[in-house]
Amino acid sequence: QKEVEQDPGPLSVPEGAIVSLNCTYSNSAFQYFMWYRQYSRKGPELLMYTYSSGNKEDGRFTAQVDKSSKYISLFIRDSQPSDSATYLCAMSDSNSGYALNFGKGTSLLVT
């Protein structure tokens, strides 16, 4: 079993919809949680960063971390066609030298 599980999709939504993306993980030592957006043939771009549990909001994006359930989420409000990309969750802990453990990514299409 991979340490980080993420449904690859694809997920197709109409413009303006609320999008919910999530990941589960097995390593309780993870402390740093990130969401990256990756467009085709580009490098991952950091969207949200959360340390430990809790919620964080930035514009149309909200990240939630529930360490007790080992579950993280990213919500995108008022989705736009420009949000069409692959969304990768990533997490890390201090014991592993801060190397990122990625999910497989969810492909999102906003039409």
Next chain:
Amino acid sequence: GEEVAQTPKHLVRGEGQKAKLYCAPIKGHSYVFWYQQVLKNEFKFLISFQNENVFDETGMPKERFSAKCLPNSPCSLEIQATKLEDSAVYFCASSQYSGLGSYGYTFGSGTRLTVV
């Protein structure tokens, strides 16, 4: 600069040939990370540096892969005697702090290596 610069963008090598990839981290960033992205977005951590010192090399295939970060030079990742399975996009990322701080890592655009 404010971006991680990776060169070349594309690299084609015959099986058995050497491949060398370069990464210039963001100025002021002390940590450099190399990742390999293969099929279906699978990212694999390879190695990280704190300045010119290896920070973590647990993901590095030791036999054919080597990496360096020397002062005043781009970091490099070298693959000796490439194999078909080395075909992937290799990403470099840099960070100001090992603990990620508020900014996580900044990734470059990657080098696409194709071994034929």
